[in-house]
Amino acid sequence: MSARVIALLRFWYDFVVGDDWRVALGVVAALALTYALSTTSIPAWWIVPAAVGILLPLSLWRAARR
């Protein structure tokens, strides 16, 4: 039974997070930062695009090095 639960959790992890967990973590961090900044007077819209601009090349660079 526990093996099935582990297999199910693994499936959902692979489905949502995928090959690079750092990308998922970076997206969550960027959204949290956006939320924090949106409560101030500083514009927050640029954080997520900037995160994509950093996360995608880094992930590709790691994949290319393998």
Added chain:
Amino acid sequence: MGSGALFVTVFLACLVEAVEALTIVLAAGAGRDWRSALTGASAALAALALIVATLGPALTAIPLSALRLVVGGLLLIFGLQWLRKAVLRASGLKARHDEDAIYRTELAAAQAAPSSDPVSRGGLSTVTDWYSFTLSFKGVLLEGLEVAFIALTFGANQRNIPLAATAAVAAIVIVAGAGVAVRAPLARVPENAMKFVVGVMLTSFGVFWGAEGAGASWPGGDAALLVVVPAVAVFAIALVAALRQNAPATNQAGRL
């Protein structure tokens, strides 16, 4: 986001996943037993319809800002996965998706697997070969889950799940019709290029909805998407160009 963009994104995503699912069903049918393979595919489609029918109304009940934060975040993670693979394939650093090769592998595996006895296993009368049934069921369900996720998230965000569902069904009908007509993997579908486009769309809408759901205000409102989508596309193409310089020479053929 207009209805056209919603339709095209869900349609393309569904088309590429349907092509992959078709390859598995064809291998199971040609290598083992057509009736069991088609029953497995039908059972998986019924399970997917149940998932969509259950989750669809639940998603539309969630407040839009919360929905956009959660869905935008998931869509962005999902989109970056697609885009990462698409860029790696286009740059030659990852093997391109080849339905012919996948079909041959699946067919060989199906033919090599031992036959099952439906009577001793208490099988249904329509399922004479459980290997074919299971292979088809898993293939269609797993590929379909991605499509269901994309259709539901895009549809719920735009408060137009019926249009997203229509796009998904249209793609499935077209691919299934083509599959019946040619009885062979649809290797001529420009699958890698379509995956690239879908990756760009998922990432762009993930960026837009995720930031908006987290409380940010986009300059120009919804019109910002007209800048975000091309910007992500250009960025991805630039990454492909940069990576191609380091890609092995043998993988340089065939681009997007």
